Amino acid sequence: MTPSHKPTDLPSFQGIIPPIVTPLADNDHLDISGCERLVEFLIEGGVDGLFILGSSGEIASLSHNLRAKFVREICRMVNRRIPVLVGITDNSVVETVQLARAAEEAGADGVVLTTPFYYPVNQAELKTFVQSVLSETKLPLLLYNMPAMTKLSFAVETVAELAQIDQIVGIKDSSQDIEYFRRLTKLKSVRPDWTFLIGHETLLAESLAAGGTGGVNLGTNLFPKLFSDLMIAHRNRDEALMKDYQGKIDQLEAIYNIADRSLPLLPLIGVTKTALSILGVCEDRMALPHQGCTHEQRHRLTEELERLKTTLF
Template sequence: MFQGSMVALVTPMMADGQLDWEGLHKLVDFHLEKGTHAIVAVGTTGESATLDVDEHLQVIKKVVDQVNGRIPVIAGTGANSTSEAIELTQSAKDAGADACLSVTPYYNKPTQEGLFLHHQAIAKAVALPQMLYNVPGRTGVDMTPETIARLSAVDNIFGVKEATGEMDRVEWLMANTPDDFIIVSGDDPTAVELMLLGGKGNISVTANVAPAEIARMCELAIAGKADEARALNQKLVPVHNAMFVESNPIPVKWAVAEMGLTQAGLRLPLTPLSEIYHQQVRDALKGAGLL
């Protein structure tokens, strides 16, 4: 159920930072039409850090209602407070999400035992499938493969989004977790290699602007068609790179606006894409046939 291209969906905003519901509707339609396999609503790319709780849940509910079961919807419900993460996860379940994406607690830097107990508590409290999310570059804490393997035995925890881009970790996890525990990429440049090792998909920033291409790339990689998957990925490398010239989601929100899909609004402390990068991002989109 959860595999392939899973877009880390941006949350459209107007110039004043208010949520752009019309833009959100347009984006969801865009992904349904272009073959995206699942939508991740209100993750890091969806600016979860600057949405209040009501907005967070409204976005999840609107995406769920519009998708209407056609593809899975995974709700970002992570927090650095276990009780808050449980509350968000329960609310996502009530809204009809198919699963949740739970990032490692950030800033307070828990121990590995703290990470284990945090995710276990969420899984025990809410009967919603949970995907772990390890992204030490943003959270300041790295969930080790050994801790992930421990959590893979917990009911309701079905997979991990591994965003380190380290293939030795992926190989270890493949060998030390149950066969039905899925591993997906959270790093666009290395996603093909992860899937060729047996990973089941990519939670992708690039899919916001290249949904059909990322979906096809994932299908090829999961099928083991290495040469074709790598060739398609090579064409997208400039786009992958352009999406991170400044902190995500600054470049990708500018890009989807440049494509005419949404407005380019952000909320402080994020700021609009610096003008020095406009041409690089525009050229990357044009080079991949996206503009």
């Protein structure tokens, strides 16, 4: 590992970087016009970047060909206006590297790597996994802690060791554990250039107060300006306004509660996609075998979105 210092040639990905859903026309084809509308909707909402092929993008349920095509299409649509980060994780190092190369060729700005899943992996193997991918790409890399989906966490000690590598530029944490996040942000003492992004949107304001630098939040797909305005308030050190925006963000739970909350994340992606379809942004098809919202859920979502439009703005 190289000694830690502030790199001069690597970007710092900070602010509101939504984990965008993957608009699908059918199980292995993109809803291209929906992708274009989603990109423009988010950019107009003031987001600081896009994170594609994360958990919210159903990466584990998409074919490798579709993942690569999605990367190419989104990079083309964004056209360097804001940074594009690409989730590349696969249980196979070879496939992970292939997607990293596709991201590099498409013009993405960075890649995001979570832990492998299915087989148990110890922390030493996890470091080997990260280093194996790094050796095959020139793009800056963010770590991604998502234990609810992968059943494995990056230990803080592992993150501290990996932080010695200049090419690793930050971490996104979706553990919902604010104490773990606070321990991560102490790494600013060795990597002041690092990005610390929170996934759980109800913790956004608290995470920024704890030293975080931005959010990768599902609700940004629906109300990008709300999240962007909270970030502006943070940059202006307006704590009262931050609290106000966080209270509005917390109201998005009403949308998520329409989903089956007994299962982690996937039903929330489903209601988010259906809400986007109600807003006229993109289709709400889920990758097979996952099911979207029922007719009754769609009706409730329509009513809830109308209510939120009047209460949030």
